[in-house]
Structure formats: structure tokens, C-alpha cells
Amino acid sequence: MPSDIERLRALSGIKWQRYGAEVIPAWVADMDFPTAPAIVESLRAMVAASDFGYNLTAFDDSIPKAWAEWSERHFGWRPDVERTKVFTSTLQPISAALMVATEPGDGVLLFTPVYPPFYGIVKKAGRRLVEYRLEESEWRIDAERLRSAIDVGTRAIVLCNPHNPSGRVFDREELSAIAAVAEERDLLVVSDEIWQDFVYTGARHIPFASLGPEAASRCVTVTSASKSFSLGGLSCAVAHLGAAVVAEKLAALPPHVLGGVNALGAHATLAAWTHGDAWLAETIATLQANRDHVIARLAAELPEVPVMTPEATYLVWLDFRGTRLAPDPAKFLLEEARVGLSPGPDFGTAGKGFARLNFATHRELLDEIVDRVVGAVRSA
Ligand SMILES: Cc1ncc(COP(=O)(O)O)c(C=O)c1O
Known part of the structure; x- marks a missing residue:
């Protein structure tokens, strides 16, 4: 041991x-590894200084900026800082986007098997599960199969890319197929890219919203430093609200209904995305x-x-x-x-x-x- x-x-x-x-x-x-030193140092400095007052990062755009730079450095896609909002977890904007952009009874497509909380997000909101079952032999997304999985009442797709649990990284052809079908059927695409950083030799992560302006304009991209740096307990995530309907409806919610990020989570995230490479x-x-x-x-x-x-x-x-x-x-x-x-x-x-x-x-x-x-x- x-x-x-x-x-x-x-x-x-x-x-x-x-x-x-x-x-x-x-x-x-x-992960079982000790946390990145830059993050530990940032948290230690806050603890040493009793720096727990209302935190500036909750009010400024430092986290969206740090993410935009990280994403540009690693994936060649610069999310729009203005359209990026900070959330308390990756699941929160997935759930919130579906709540504001779909109606009870609407279909939400998942590529299954998939990360378990997605099911609760769809079902507890009274939305209907529409399934595209990935085949275990190759885990590929095929445009024609996707077209036939989607019925008239389907309003959204929740994509998990890279995919949990298979570990597949969907390629440009597959992502473009999703984008084409989403455009044909006028669907919202919520792209959970929390696994973006752990991609091994031979594969490359392509953010869905980087496919082009049309894909970006119907997409909500969610991610966090929490997976890459094992910060799940610190509750900080971001979402790029490319879909205007989601951005507008979330902005119109009563203040504070979505809560806010905490200082430790915010500073750990900033340290990760600034010094964690x-x-x-x-x-x-x-x-x-x-x-x-x-x-x-x-x-x-x-x-x-x-x-x-x-x-x-x-x-x-x-x-x-x-x-x-x-x-x-x-x-x-x-x-x-x-x-x-x-x-x-x-x-x-x-x-x-x-x-x-x-x-x-x-x-x-x-x-x-x-x-x-x-x-x-x-x-x-
Ligand atoms: C695909 C996926 N999305 C979201 C999460 C959870 O993220 P958060 O804790 O930021 O909600 C996980 C955690 O394993 C995950 O695998």
C-alpha cells in the first residue's frame, strides 16, 4: 500500500x-493524488489571512476570463467572457438551462449509458427521456440513428463529451452530425465538457461551440476545474450561454435564486486555470x-x-x-x-x-x- x-x-x-x-x-x-501546489498555496494564503469576506471574484469577471484563456490555450476556442457565467457546479447550469428553455413533457435526448445525475435532471423536471443508446463496440454517434431517435417533441440534447462512462472523445464528424441535426430540428444542445482535459495521446477534445457560430448559438457549454484538479467539494463551475434564450431567461430569474460561488472555490479555480498547466x-x-x-x-x-x-x-x-x-x-x-x-x-x-x-x-x-x-x- x-x-x-x-x-x-x-x-x-x-x-x-x-x-x-x-x-x-x-x-x-x-482522484487520489495530492492537490496541485499552486491551488494549495492559494487556499493556504486565504486561511492564513482569514480572507473569508464577500469575495471580489463573485462580482467581477476573473473566472470567465481565466477559463477563456485556459480554453484558448488548450482547445483553440475562446469562449465569450460576456456570455460566460459562474455557477456552483457543472450540473447546475445543465439543470437550469433545461428548466428555462424546455417545457414539461418535452423530450431531452441523452447518449446512454451516461453519467447518472443526467437522468434525474431530465425526469425530476418533468421532461421526457429520449435515448440514443451508444453501441458498446465503438461508441460512435451516427447522424441517421440520431435523426431516428429524435421525435417531434424532442427539444434538447445533453451531450457528455468526453463521454462518461465510455471515455470516448467524439470527433469532428460526430459533433458536426449533432450540430446538423440540432439545426434541422431546432434543438438546444447542452454540452458537458467537464472531462475536457483528460484526453490521451491520439485524441483531441473539440468544444461543441467551436464548430461555428450556428452551433455556438444553440449551445450551452458547461465545465469546471473540479474534475481536472479534484476540487469537487469546492463548488465552482462555468457555463458559456451561447443560446440566447437560455442567457436571457436565466438573467430574468429573481436575483440569488441560483446562489453564488464561494471564495475558496473561486480562488482554487483561478489558481488552477492560471497556474495549473x-x-x-x-x-x-x-x-x-x-x-x-x-x-x-x-x-x-x-x-x-x-x-x-x-x-x-x-x-x-x-x-x-x-x-x-x-x-x-x-x-x-x-x-x-x-x-x-x-x-x-x-x-x-x-x-x-x-x-x-x-x-x-x-x-x-x-x-x-x-x-x-x-x-x-x-x-x-
Ligand atoms: C459528466 C459529468 N458531469 C458533471 C459532473 C459533476 O460535476 P459538478 O460536481 O461540477 O456538478 C461529473 C462528475 O463526475 C461528470 O462526470
């Missing part, structure tokens, strides 16, 4: 707390090596559990359908092998028989996780 294990076990976050000391967690998308590059290299290691071990030791090599994210989507661990392998693995993966069925009906493994951890822990999974399948 790594020397870091005591720090990890003592963390107050859900990843290490939910299942107790016997279990090695590999579920929720948090080198730390992130090192982290991506570590994750790419972890990905290759876990894929090689699974291919050699568990050929009956197929996996696609993720082009992005630090997640692997394991197909246990050919084993006795299905239909809910994560439940079996938690009870029998004391390892905590994310249950595939949480990602929709397409997730039955699957589980998601988070490989953003120290190599010794990753090997222990894989050992436990392999042992469970062997003894099932």
Missing part, C-alpha cells in the same frame, strides 16, 4: 468515507500510464470482461455480462471483494451487467483493485 493511504483514509470526502476501511474505493470521479500535464501522463497498465492487466487476466481503451477520462467501463457477476457486478465486488466500483445500472438500462472503475489512484492501489476484481471473477 502507498504511504499516502493514511491521508486517503482520513479524508472527509465521500469516495473514502462511504464504504469504510475494508474497502478500496474506485467509484466516484475524484504543468501539474495537469504531469497528472495526465500518470493517468495515461495507469490506463495502459489497467487495460493490459485486464486483457491478460480477465479476457472474459471486455473493455474499450478510454480515449479520455480516468474511467474504464467493464463489461461483466459474460460472467456470474452480472447484472450488478459492483454490488458483488463490494460484498465479496471489498472493492468499490460504480454500479453500471446507475448509468441507465444500458449499464446492466457493467461496472465503472476509476483508475486515478496510486499504482499500488490500482494493482490491489485489479487483483480484487480478478480474484472475484475467478471465484464467482
Whole structure:
């Protein structure tokens, strides 16, 4: 076990707390690495100075500017600072955009299986789930299939790119197909790009709104530094409100209804997007090596559990359908092998028989996780 294990076990976050000391967690998308020094220093300076008053970053455009520069540097797309608003999480503007730009009963298309909270955002708002089920063999989006999935009542698409849980990075052809269909049917596109930074050699993240002015004008792009720098508990995200209807309707809401960002989250985000490039590059290299290691071990030791090599994210989507661990392998693995993966069925009906493994951890822990999974399948 790594020397870091005591720090990890003592963390107050859900990843290490939910299942107790016997279990090695590999579920929720948090990384186990210590935070980037630039972020720690920024937070430490605030704590040392008791700098917790009403914060300037809640009132100025420093976060939208820092994101615009980050996005231009990394993806060649400069979001419009004026159209970028700060939110408390990535999910908040997804939910808010659908609430203001669609009506109860309207269809919202998801590419499934997908990040579980998307389902609640659609269903609890009284919107209707419209599904495009991605095929596990290649996870591609096809224009004709998309046209036939969309019915007359569909008003919006929520895209997750890079895609959680598959790790696919949709290419220009696929994104252009979405843009073309969205234009034909006059749909809002909400593009969740929170995984934008963890893209490995050979793939490239293309922001949906960078496709051109028409795509940008019907898109809400949401993202955050929270995934790339493991700041989920600090609650700070941004949304580029390219779709005028969303920008106008959110601006017309009563003041404070969406809440505001907190000072620690704001400063951590600013430090990440201003000084985090080198730390992130090192982290991506570590994750790419972890990905290759876990894929090689699974291919050699568990050929009956197929996996696609993720082009992005630090997640692997394991197909246990050919084993006795299905239909809910994560439940079996938690009870029998004391390892905590994310249950595939949480990602929709397409997730039955699957589980998601988070490989953003120290190599010794990753090997222990894989050992436990392999042992469970062997003894099932
Ligand atoms: C696709 C996706 N969107 C949103 C989130 C959560 O982001 P936030 O905590 O900023 O709402 C996650 C977290 O794993 C995610 O995978």
C-alpha cells in the first residue's frame, strides 16, 4: 500500500468515507493524488489571512476570463467572457438551462449509458427521456440513428463529451452530425465538457461551440476545474450561454435564486486555470500510464470482461455480462471483494451487467483493485 493511504483514509470526502476501511474505493470521479501546489498555496494564503469576506471574484469577471484563456490555450476556442457565467457546479447550469428553455413533457435526448445525475435532471423536471443508446463496440454517434431517435417533441440534447462512462472523445464528424441535426430540428444542445482535459495521446477534445457560430448559438457549454484538479467539494463551475434564450431567461430569474460561488472555490479555480498547466500535464501522463497498465492487466487476466481503451477520462467501463457477476457486478465486488466500483445500472438500462472503475489512484492501489476484481471473477 502507498504511504499516502493514511491521508486517503482520513479524508472527509465521500469516495473514502462511504464504504469504510475494508474497502478500496474506485467509484466516484475524484482522484487520489495530492492537490496541485499552486491551488494549495492559494487556499493556504486565504486561511492564513482569514480572507473569508464577500469575495471580489463573485462580482467581477476573473473566472470567465481565466477559463477563456485556459480554453484558448488548450482547445483553440475562446469562449465569450460576456456570455460566460459562474455557477456552483457543472450540473447546475445543465439543470437550469433545461428548466428555462424546455417545457414539461418535452423530450431531452441523452447518449446512454451516461453519467447518472443526467437522468434525474431530465425526469425530476418533468421532461421526457429520449435515448440514443451508444453501441458498446465503438461508441460512435451516427447522424441517421440520431435523426431516428429524435421525435417531434424532442427539444434538447445533453451531450457528455468526453463521454462518461465510455471515455470516448467524439470527433469532428460526430459533433458536426449533432450540430446538423440540432439545426434541422431546432434543438438546444447542452454540452458537458467537464472531462475536457483528460484526453490521451491520439485524441483531441473539440468544444461543441467551436464548430461555428450556428452551433455556438444553440449551445450551452458547461465545465469546471473540479474534475481536472479534484476540487469537487469546492463548488465552482462555468457555463458559456451561447443560446440566447437560455442567457436571457436565466438573467430574468429573481436575483440569488441560483446562489453564488464561494471564495475558496473561486480562488482554487483561478489558481488552477492560471497556474495549473504543468501539474495537469504531469497528472495526465500518470493517468495515461495507469490506463495502459489497467487495460493490459485486464486483457491478460480477465479476457472474459471486455473493455474499450478510454480515449479520455480516468474511467474504464467493464463489461461483466459474460460472467456470474452480472447484472450488478459492483454490488458483488463490494460484498465479496471489498472493492468499490460504480454500479453500471446507475448509468441507465444500458449499464446492466457493467461496472465503472476509476483508475486515478496510486499504482499500488490500482494493482490491489485489479487483483480484487480478478480474484472475484475467478471465484464467482
Ligand atoms: C459528466 C459529468 N458531469 C458533471 C459532473 C459533476 O460535476 P459538478 O460536481 O461540477 O456538478 C461529473 C462528475 O463526475 C461528470 O462526470
